[in-house]
Structures are given as structure tokens and as C-alpha cells.
Amino acid sequence: MKQEERRLFEQTAPTIPANTFLADRVLASIVRRRCASYSDLASSDLTRFAYVLNSPEALQNERDANQHLPILHTHNEWGARVNRIDTAHGWKAMKDLAAREGLIALGYTSSDPSSASNSNRRIHQFAKLFLFSPRSAMFICPLAMTDGAARVLLSLAPQNSRARTEFLPRLLSRDPARFATSGQWMTEKPGGSDVANSETVALPVPFLQTSDIADHPSFLVHGRKWFSSATDADITLLLAREGVPLHNNADPNNLNDFTFRETSRGLSLFFGEVWVDNGSKQAAEIHHHAIRSVQTLNGISIVTLKNKHGTKQLPTAELEINGMRATRIGDPFKGVKAVAIMLNITRLYAAIGSVAGLRYCLFVAKDFAAKRIVFGKLLVNQPLQACVLADLEILTAALTHSVFYVVELLGITESDETASHDDAVLLRFLTPVMKAWCSKLSIAGTSECMEALGGVGYIEETGISTVLKDISVNAIWEGATNVMSLDLVRVLVETKGAAANIFVQKMKNILDSCTILGQEHPKHPLSRSKAIIESLLVNFPAHCESVLEHHQQSRSLLFLVGYIVASVLLIEQAVFSGEDVDVIAAKRWTSNKALNGGQFGVSEYEDNIIEAGQAKL
Template structure:
């Protein structure tokens, strides 16, 4: 039989990324002022159509490929010529033209600009091959310059970082990770020596060291940590610097391009990664590299914190955006794939729709959680956040990043399986989304690292009170008739809050941080879904029943009960469990260490 003969599978057709989304339109309608929503929705509808046509085509296999590094020329001279693919450059340019990250700093919509920009980013992320990695660091670097940059940095560098003109715009890296410590920067080996000279951008330093992971090696600048104190000072001896990747940093468009090694930054090698293949990630040697101090000396950790907070929310949105892409494919496939001899579509098969509904439930919960925290970030940056909102932002930033990264990949795998063998094919993009999204479990902190970070803020009594008071206010705002309908999930949610109150008591049990983070994120996502259900029941009669059901299912079936039990287990018998964990892992009881 010829391939053209016999049964012909019907290709699925994805719809407009915005209008077909089960969450974004109503979420934005609820959280944005009507005047803002009416202005931005046409732009989101336009973008939703372009994503599945022109933007997606920029990332096809003929245009995008891994970067290539040529370290030496024919005569043995060090050149470190890094070539990225046409598709990579075009996708980055499209994102910049769409106002990412420019929207955040134009602030046309004030504190709501963050929600608007992140909505565009999340819609695009599954089709843009991780260009938002460098753009997220560009966003963070722009914020640092806005807060503590010198006047000349604000005048000459900031406008380029937030520009919508790709021919003028800069992107920025973020160099923290080194071989001794990974996420622990206290053992940073890169040193910074004051040259005693001044530059228009600030005090000029000379950096020497080795950076183990530098995503966005094709950027124009980077922010970097380097040691100005002694090794014994640990993280207290680190300062933050703005590093030009090439010199001169600012040149006329008619000038020849600067040499890649003009600032004594040498690419040791490109990383061979599981995913994010188009993204140039490298190991870099800094040898008397010129850099400019940002902020006060030995305040590097404090000064780079805005970068970390911003990129963690980008990471959460990336996890959710990749899940959105996979769910969209699985939903579209169910509308065309027939079974039972062609007599029944998958969308009419209850057991299959149940699988899609569980993925949809996860997507809704993660989206509401992520955008709830994004909204807090917008308020913080515009100076309109209350003290309680700032405390919640501090707690929920690591929680949202870790929770989204942990949960989204499992949902993406379910979406792949919903297509059967067709889901395992590279052409549909699910495989790439899964590979790319796996890095979010590691980048900007693993779940364990983030759980320890959350513990530092959650142990503050006022922070925990701000969080629990907010949750209880939302619960109590539900009308009495609604409370009767959702009494079981409300009771479980209240139990979760009670368990959380004692989770972070001093001394902190050693096994508590990870399950406690999961409990915080389960509670927060549930509260955001409840907030939406209350609004929907009041204003959106056509969808209120679904929104109430989503809240009910998420609390009862989404893992809240398991999160409560995990926290209880971590509180009880910790020492015995730690010993047994060691024996299970290494085959013998651990020995006491002096």
C-alpha cells in the first residue's frame, strides 16, 4: 500500500493562543482595571494569532540550531567567534519588538504593566526556544540599574536594555555560578581589584576568575558577582559589577564590530545541555576583565537580589507557558482524533477527557498562582504595595518558582501521553518543551534551595501572619451559599493553614523546608482560585460553575491533603527518618560527624 492510500490521520489545528486559553482572558478581566483590560486585550488577540503562524515559523528546524564556537582562527589567534542561529536572533528580536522587557519599564499601565508583559511572554514561551532566558536576565539587570545604577548607566545602558528596537537593544547575562558552590555563592573565586581609575559608568575594577554557567553568552553586558573581600568573608565579601562583554561597549553603528575577546573574556567551552539547545550557555574565563562597580562594595548579594526575584518569576511563567503549549496541542488533537473505527472522537471519550481535565486543572492553578505573584511584583515596583503585600511577595516568589517547575513537567508528560505515539514525535514540539522546561527545576535554585530561602522569610512571625490573614480574608469573603457548596475543600484549606502555622517553628526541623514550601504553594494557589471563583460567581454567570468546580477539585484532588501529611511526617520522628533515609540511600546507618 502506498502511503497516500488507506487511512489518513487528520492533523490537529491549534487556535489563537489567547482566545483559546482557558485561563488568561478571565484572569486578566478580573485582575486588571476595565480601562487597562480594554486597551491590552486587542494586542493579546493579535499576538495570539501571530504566535501560531509567523512567530512559530521562525523557530522551525531550518532556521534554528545550536550555537557554534570557533575559538581560534587559521593562524592560531584566539578569536572566540560565537555564532547563533538565524532563528534564535529573529525570535529574540520579535520578543524585543513586542515590548519584552520594555513594557515593564515604560509603565504605561503602571503596576499592571507586569501582568500585561508577562501575559505576552507566557503566550509566546512555548514557541520561542528559550530566548526569554537572556531577556529575563536583561529585565533583572535593568531593574538593578534603575535602582542603584550610576547616572551614566541609567542614561546610556538602561535605555538599551529596555529598547523595542533590536538594532539598538542590549541583552544582559547574569554571572553568579562558579565551580565551588553552585547556588552557594559564598565560595566565589572570581576576584575584583580596584584599578584606582574612574569610568563614566563608575569605579573601574579588574576581574579575574572562572564563571561556570553563563547563559546568554551572546549578550552585550552582564551583571556579575566578584570578591572584593577575603575568602573568609564568604558571601559578605562579594560586590556586584556591570561587565561589558566587548570593548568599546558603546560604538557608532558604522564602526566595525568589537572583537569577542576585547575585554579579556574567553569562552572555555559551550555547555552540552539536555535542552535549551539554541541558547548559548558557556564556561568563561575572566582575565583582567574591565568591570564597573554597582552600588556599595561588599553588598553584592543585596544588590543582585532584584535580579533573582525577577528571574524566578520569569522561570515560573516559563514552566507554566510550556505547560500551556503542551495542553493546547493535546486539546486540539482530541478534537480531530477518532477511535472505535472512526465513530467517536477523543473529545467524546470520557476517560480521555478526564485526563485532559486533570492537566487543565493544574494549568489553571499554576497560572493563577504565578500571576498572583506577578501582580504583587508590579505593585512593589510602582510603590503601591502594602507592607503585607511586600511580605507575601517575599514568601511567594520562591514558592511559585519551585512549585511551577516541580508540577508543570509532570503535566506536560501527561499531555504528551494524551496523543499516544504521535505525542512522542519531535515535530509537534512537546518534547522540546519538556526538555527546555526541565531546566526550570534547577535554574535560579532547585526546590531545596528555594525551600530554604522561603524558610528564612516564613520564620518571621509578621510575614507568616500576613500570608495567613490574606488567605483567611479571601475564605471569609465567600458568600454563605457558596460556602455551603464548597464546605469540604474550605475545611481542608483551613486545616492546611493551621498546619502551616506550626511548620516553621524554631528550631526548624531539618526535613521541614521542602514539604512546607509545597504546602505554602498549595494554599496560595487554592486561595487565588477561590478568589477567582468568588468573582466569577458574582460577575460571570456563564463560567462560575466551572470556576467553583476548579477550586473544589484543586483542593481535594490537587495534593493539598498530601502536602499536609508530608509536613506532619517531617515534624515527627525527624532523626529516625533522617537515619533511615541515609540507610535506604547508602546502604548503612550514617555515622555521627564531629
């Protein structure tokens, strides 16, 4: 019998929406609400950009970057050291696209002539990053460090320094030929997250001082960085132990001529070019994709590229640094404080990237359920699977609303006109929460999306596997979950408990603005949800005091904060929109804490909620 006569079954493949912005009602509603009068302009740009990301050219570049991974060439055929990293055309094209779309420039007033406020800019920028991240072949990572570096240079670099006058404009450029990216080199073998154990040193070299950086003398950096993401970046910021000369004739190649402060109190933050021109006359004429062919590394040798679980598209290397010329950024021995400016931003990128990955995979899982027939009916009509998918949608909504609330805080604190002390404290308090909480729950949700496709979900070509492996790094880099939990405790200690009170008041203010939930409406469908959160807020300061006594409780505190933020924002959204789907989401999230633990479909839905869930959620 011929195969075509047997009518063998072929499953219709799930597809991503043609426009992921228009298909994501949660993201669209956030832009509409939080960008106010600027929302029409932002929404129009996001709609256009979503179509760009689904164009044949963009999809080809994504495939190319995912399939042709970075290759390190340490030596040429004659044995000479070359330190060349070859990256895919698609990877370079991602950088060009990021520049043209202003994925960094959008967040900065000086680079965007529109009249939008800082918070509007950040919402618009991070919404574009949300769309870009799962289609970027991990180019979101160098963008995170570039954004963080831009904020550091804007805040701390001297006005007449090369870092400020030459490289900051390149970090914010929309011209692909000028656009520069930054690395962030902190991780070393002895320390990891404990940067106090850093062994890399920076030795001042007086004869390298120049007039434009007279107050920030040049340094030669020596050491080893174990995990340096985006090794193909143009510049980098790095922590190093600053040497203090023992005498006027100190030799920068002799460690014995210097003394060093121990622990993190001896660390300073340094700016350096990763690649420098080799003197070729062709440098001004060569295409920017080939610029590395006329450049050499700045006192750096690449030991190896890391063979990682995911993010394989991104060149991450172990480096030996022997005489890298660098400039101090910020005050001496205040490196940890200076780099915290960068970390606040890169941690939000980790949160955004995680949630964006979950949203992308949920698109796949939901479309598959609408096309796959099992046991005589569509998978989406199977009650248990309908509950699981509805829970995944509610989780995605909770995480999206929460992280964009903190993005808005970032924009507010960056504005000298509207920023308040309380806003700054709240941003500091919530950033580690978003980084860890969003990452952990997005990983759990994405794994559930893979399972929702059965065996085919486990196949690499489906795409969910790649996303799951890539976002797994977000729970680790920039501080693992325990580190973020202890950072939350650190904020409580630094503010003497004030952060807890500020958080409670901010959340109460939002709930109080939901006037429909007042005493005059005790039977409102969200009255119980509001009461649950109000009770938690009453006891929250005391709970924080307990955690200060017992640090092993800090992880549960972090997840509690995430749960409260999401609950408040989902209630706010439900009252604002008045739509059943938002009311369902708020009720389900506040009443079913299993969702906050990454468990889906473990608590029953009412029949009418199941119907609404499969139709709307």
C-alpha cells in the same frame, strides 16, 4: 495493489489555536480582572500579539532558531583566538521581536507612556511573556536576565554612571538596533547554588577611575564562570570577591597585593560589558545583527559551549575571565543582597515559562484527543482520558492564577505609592514557592501531555519533547527545589515568623471577600472547599514553627503553600465568574491533593463533572 487503493490511515495532526490568548480563558480572565480599567487595552494588545506569534514569519524564525543551534569558533584558520559564537537568524529575529513588542519596556513606567499602574503593567508584560515563551526558542531566558538587570540598575546604579545613563535605556528600548540584553553570571565549579564558595575576584584599579563613577571605581575581574547563560548578551551582572588593597601601590595583576573576605560576605555585584568595540570605523554603520564582527570580548575567553539536556538554542558557555573591566553596583560586599533584586524577577520568569510550556502542550494534547479515534470513539470521549485532560486543565489553571497573583505583587512592590511592608514580605515569601512549585508541577504535567499522544508524543517533531526538555531547566537554574525550600525557611527566620502570619491574613482576606460563601450559604458547592483551606490556614503558623525545627520538612511546606494559594485563587475565581467550569476546578483542586503531587486522573469524577470537563475544562 497500489498504495492509494489500500486507503492507508493518516492521522489528522493536532494544531495549536490560531490565537492562544483568546483560546486561554484562564489567562484572559486574569487580564480582565487584574488589569481593571486597563484591561481592554491590554487584551487588545495580547490578542494582536498572539496572532503575530502564529504568523508564517514568526513560525519560520522559531523553526530556524530551534534547528540551527549556536556554534562556537574559538580560533580562526591561522590559529588566532577569535571567540566567535554564531547564532541563527531566527534567534536574532527573536531579539528584534522582543524589542518591538516591548517585552521588557512594558514593565517600566519610564518606557510606557500609558496611565496603567505598575501592577497592571507587570500583568500585561508577563501575559505577553506567557504567550511568547513557548514560541521563543528559549529567548525568554535572556529576557529574564535583562528584566532583572534593568531593575538592579534602576535601583542601585548611580544616576550619572554609564550603566544608568547609557545601558539602562538600551535594556528598556523598543528599537531593535539599540535594544540590549543582559547575562547573569553566578555559577562556579566550587559553589553552584552556594555562591559563598565563589573564586572569581575583582581587583580595584584606581587609575581606571573616571569622573562619572568616582564613588564606584573600576575593577578588573579574574576567574572562571562555569555556566553563563546567554553568552551572546551585550552586558552582564556577576558576583565576584572584592579585593581590598594591602597598600597604595597594589598591583591589580598580583593577588598577593590584596586581601579578601571569606564566605558570601566578601562578594560584591559588578556590571560589565561583555562585548566592546574593537575600534572599527564601520561600527556606526553596520547592521545590528552583524555588530559582533566589529567587537571583541571584554577580557573574556570562551572555553566551551555547554551540551545541555535542553535549551540548546540558547548559547550557554564556560568562561575564563582575565582582566574584564567592570564597575561595582551597590555597596561593597553586599553583592548577594544586590543580586537578590534580579533573582526575584528571574525566578518569576522561570515560573511563567514553565506554566506557559504546560499550557502550550495541553493545547496539543486536547486537540489530539478531539481528533484521535481509539476503540471506536474519540479519545476525548474515553472517560479515563477525559479525567486526565480535565485534571491537566485544572492544574494549568491553578498554576496560572497563582503565578500571576505573585506577578501582581511584584508590580505593587515596585510602586512607591501603593507598596506596603506586608506586600514586600509576601512577595519575598511566595517567589521561591512559585519558582519551584510551578516548575516541578509543569514538568509533570507536560510529561503527561506527551504521554497523552502515545508514541507520536515522544517524537521530536511533535514539539512536546522540545518543550519538556526546555522547561526542565526551570526546576534547576536560579536554585533547585531544595534550595528554594530552604529559602522559604530563610524568609521565616528573617521575619521571625511574621511572613507566615502575613500570608495567612492575605489568604483569609481573599476568602472573606467571597461573600457568597458565608454562613448563610452552607450548601453552596464551594463551602467544603473553603472550609478545607480555612482549616489549613488556622494551623499554618504552627506548621511553620515545626519546619523551623526540622528543615527536612521545608519541601512539603513549599508545596503546601502552593496548594493553599491556588485553592484560594480558584475559589475566588469561581465566585467571581459564577461559571460551572470554575466551580468544578476549585472543587476538584481542593479535594484532590494528588494534583498537587503531579498525579492525574487518579481520583474519580462524578459523571456530570466528566461531561462538563470534556466540554469546558
